[in-house]
Amino acid sequence: MERPDNWIWWQHGVIYHVYLRSFQDSDGDGVGDLRGLYGRLGYIADLGVDAVWVSPFYASPKRDWGYDVSDHIAIDPAFGTMADWDGVTQEAERLGLRLIVDWIPNHTSSDHEWFAESRSSRENPKADWYVWADASESGGPPTNWPSAFGGSAWTWAPEREQYYLHLCLPSMPDLNWHNPAVESAMFDTARFWLDRGASGLRVDVAHWIGKSGRLNDHDLDAGGTFVNAAKAFTPFESAEHTHDMDGPLAHAVYRRLRTLLDQRQAVALGEIHLPPERWSTYFGPPDAPELHLPQFFGLLGAAFTTDGIASTVDDQLSALPPHGWPSWVWGNHDEPRLASRIGPGRTRLAALLLLTLPGTPTLYAGDEIGTPSLDLAPADSRDPLAGQGTGRDAGRSPMRWTPAPNGGFCPDAVAPWLPLSAGPSVAEQETDSGSLLHLYRDLLSLRRAHPALHRGTYQRTHAPDGTLAYERTDGSERLRIVLNLSDAPASLPPGRVLLATHAVTDTLPSGAGVILQP
Ligand code: GLC
DSSP states (O other): OOOOSSOOHHHHOOEEEEOGGGTOOSSSSSSOOHHHHHHHHHHHHHHTOSEEEEOOOEEOOOTTTTSSOSEEEEEOTTTOOHHHHHHHHHHHHHHTOEEEEEEOOSBOOTTSHHHHHHHHOSSSTTTTSBOEEOOOTTSSOSSOOBOTTSSBSEEEETTTTEEEEOSSOTTSOBBOTTSHHHHHHHHHHHHHHHHTTOOEEEETTGGGGOOOSOOOOOOTTSOOOOSOGGGTTSHHHHSOOSSSSSSHHHHHHHHHHHHHHHHTTOEEEEEOOSOHHHHGGGGOOTTSOOOSEEEOOHHHHOOSSHHHHHHHHHHHHHHOOTTOOOEEEOOOTTSOOHHHHHOGGGHHHHHHHHTTSSSEEEEETTGGGTOOOOOOOGGGOOOTTGGGTOOOGGGOOOOOOSSSTTTTTSOTTSOOSSOOOSSOOHHHHHTOTTSHHHHHHHHHHHHHHOHHHHHOEEEEOOOOTTEEEEEEEETTEEEEEEEEOSSSOEEOOSSEEEEESSOOSSEEOTTOEEEEEO
16 A cells, blocks of 8 residues: 555545435435435535545436436436536535546446447447347357346347347346447546546446456356355356456456546546455556556455454455555445444444545445335335345435434425335434434544544554454554454553543443544
8 A cells, every 4th residue: 555645535535425316305206316415415515525426317217226327428307407417516516525426337228329229230330339149059148147137148139139248137238348439438428427527437347347258158156256245146146257257358448547537637436346356456557557446345244343354454455456545335225234234233333443444435325324224025125136135225225314204305295216214314313412423423524634544554453352453553643443342341552532432431341442542
């Protein structure tokens, strides 16, 4: 981890992840939108974060809730208008917040005009903008590749008498990045949003564009390529993925994307679900860098124990190249809620960890108030993955702003697109100085004030069984973080307490953590 002289905002900053459909409805249709976000930017700025990553708001038939884009440079009417986006960018700038938009290079919607043209015949100008292949000798799909969303990754298109590839839904065909015209068109879409107020891209399933170009069957029983072990059960996650992703092509593309971004001082976060040694390759070599922040997802599957957390930190730091920068994600719109995964009694410790580990944290909206997972009957599910038993609605319930039945997310007379999960509201936590929300604010402000916390080195220190301790040091500033994950009170090293998750005396109660100035 290099220590550049000019610390860059995305290195010392904190990113707040907004799942737009679930953040704030402004027009009473039960769906969050850009005007809703506009009205809540003040709340986000007060929290003390630096950037907001906004999930897709582009034109889309919404079969995967916007990750299926039918026009990359148009705003879906459900989310508002271009004027609304411009309003968001102006207000964000006034408040000192950066905006990061989702960029989805692996696939488009089948409703995209590029795909309509591509599927129309084998001779049309966009014929190879997507991944097309003839049937296998037996007449079936070209390979045994499973889709991440269930079933085969191939669908037959009678117009061309060929199959097309889709690692997600059949309505989300994969683009063919071997074709330079695809890169050029997709880079234009990135330029569009960077020129229109975005300071960065969150690159959706970034490693998936690296297809080898060869159509060899997978070993379907290879043990899983995903870091999140909890997920390594579906056929997709158990397969070997030698040819459908993570090949050299992705690296070549991201090298060029990096040039485009650096010219605009913009950042690329990458969604990379790969084991640490593969994940780290997305930083690129030092003289030909790729993504700025390939996001590390190890915490999502880590056991909430001293060993589980320490080994996850070691996994990332030991795989990190010298020019790389760590990142931490403990929740997002694809996962059950943090509070439900680790237990509500541990959310304060989780906040302390997320905001004191070395590197850039991403905080998922709602986790700062301890929102629990939405418990939804399978029949009420809205996620296309629900049929596979791995539905993602649990982490997508609308934000609870007030104690009103619909939480101030939308009018009470309107049905929100997903029900709200139980749990406290922002308004209730505002008035309680001991709330999780206040702890997040205090941590964020302390992190900003202390260089050791946002850019210091990291060193694990000796700690009694069941506790985890580490030091963050910058110049003469040295801070020690101690967390007690055991069931009994632990002894506390001497030092001045800068912040504690619970009342501490000379011992640290079970489930508590502190930041100390030794
Ligand atoms: C990413 C998104 C997820 C989406 C998928 C396909 O994993 O986070 O929500 O379904 O990509 O675009």
